[in-house]
Amino acid sequence: MRINSLVATLMTTGLMTFTAISPSFCLPRVTSQVSLTRKNSILIKKNNPKDSLPNSLFTVGIGGGLIGGLYDGFYPYKSLKEHGNFGLGAPDKLDGEIIVFEGKVYKAQHTGKTVPVEDQDMTSFAMVNFFRAERTLTPPKGLNKTAFFHYLDSVLTNVNGMYAIHIKGKFKTMKTRAFPPVKAHQHTPLAEMLNLQQFFNYKDCQGDLIGYRLPYFMDNTNISGYHFHYLSDQKDNGGHVIDLLTDDIVIEIDTLDSYTIQPPATKDFEHFDFKKNREEDIKSVERGGKN
Known part of the structure; x- marks a missing residue:
């Protein structure tokens, strides 16, 4: 199945799972979850036969859809946590950013406050996996973001690989952002809402x-390149x-070898135009501005 036909196929088939074989092709694959625990700051696999299965990325929603204005939540966090204990995403009708860490879900709101979310709350887009450091x-x-990404590139040598990355420690500076809430069924693209972002600067x-x-x-389907959310x-x-x-x-790396996509089952999704090229919009949203 060619990647450029993936979204159209998902619209008609629903939930599908793929194993990354090459940049051009993916094959269907059945995956299961991996159960992990943390002990003495080292990730330890439980004695579970599922531990031998591939490490899979689960994505709910479509990245291009979020960038283009599909903000209404449709997937509960309780269900999301069944597919991973580590990840990131967007809350229902925005109002911040989602962080999934050690099995708990947090929302960094546009007010600057970060709070736990309720299991029954919904996400419009998220990606998670069961993290195990390899x-x-x-x-x-003293690495700025550009130098830091160059360092990661030097150790993540498979340019077509999928990597979950956990960084723990101290930062001299950290700049984050969050989008404000929007109304239901409001589809203003994120790139047209950049002037509404709220920025937060932290030192030491x-x-x-x-x-x-x-x-x-x-x-x-997802958002390529590096994508990080911060949690104090x-x-x-x-x-x-x-x-x-x-x-x-300290950096921990988890190499992923398959992925599953759960597209929205909503009317807005059924009529969304995925043919539009949103590459520049994605870049603008990721870096927080058009320049």
């Missing part, structure tokens, strides 16, 4: 970055990462 790295201190902070590097063949140690602030300067951090 590699641990200690990079140099400590916390976690939860994120992914996804390959370009996953564009539109106190769990009281966070958001989408716009800029940073590292201090003393």
Whole structure:
């Protein structure tokens, strides 16, 4: 199945799972969940036969749809947590950014406050996995975002690989953002709402970055490249990462080898135009501005 026909196929078939074989092709695959626990700051796999199964990314919603204005939540967080304990996303009708960490879900609101979400609340777009660290790295201190991404590129050598990335530690500076709430069925594209973003600057902070590097063949269904959300140690602030300067951090890498997409079952999704090229909009939204 070619990637450029993936969205059209999902519209007619519903939930599907794919194993990444090459940049051009994916094959259907059945996946299961992996159960993990954390002990003494090291991720330990439980004695469970499912641990031998591939590590899979579960995505609810379509990335290009979120960028283009599909903000209404349709998938409860209780169900989302059945597919992963680590990830990020967008809340129902925005009002912030979603962080999934150690099995709990948080919303970094546009007011600057970060709060836990209720299981019955909904997300419009999210991606999660059961995180298990395969590699641990200690990079140099004092890396800005550009240098930090270059460092990650030097160790994540499969340009078409899917990686879940957890960064723990201290940051000299951290800049995050969150979008305000919108009305139901409001479909103003995110790139046209950049002037409504709320930015937050933190100095000498400590916390976690939860994120992914996804390959370009996953564009539109997901969001390719690096994508990180921040959560402070106190769990009281966070958001989408716009800029940073590292201090003393540790990086954990989890290589993913399959992915599942659950498209929205909504009328708005049925009539959404995915043919439009939103590449520039995605870049603008990810970096928090058009420049």
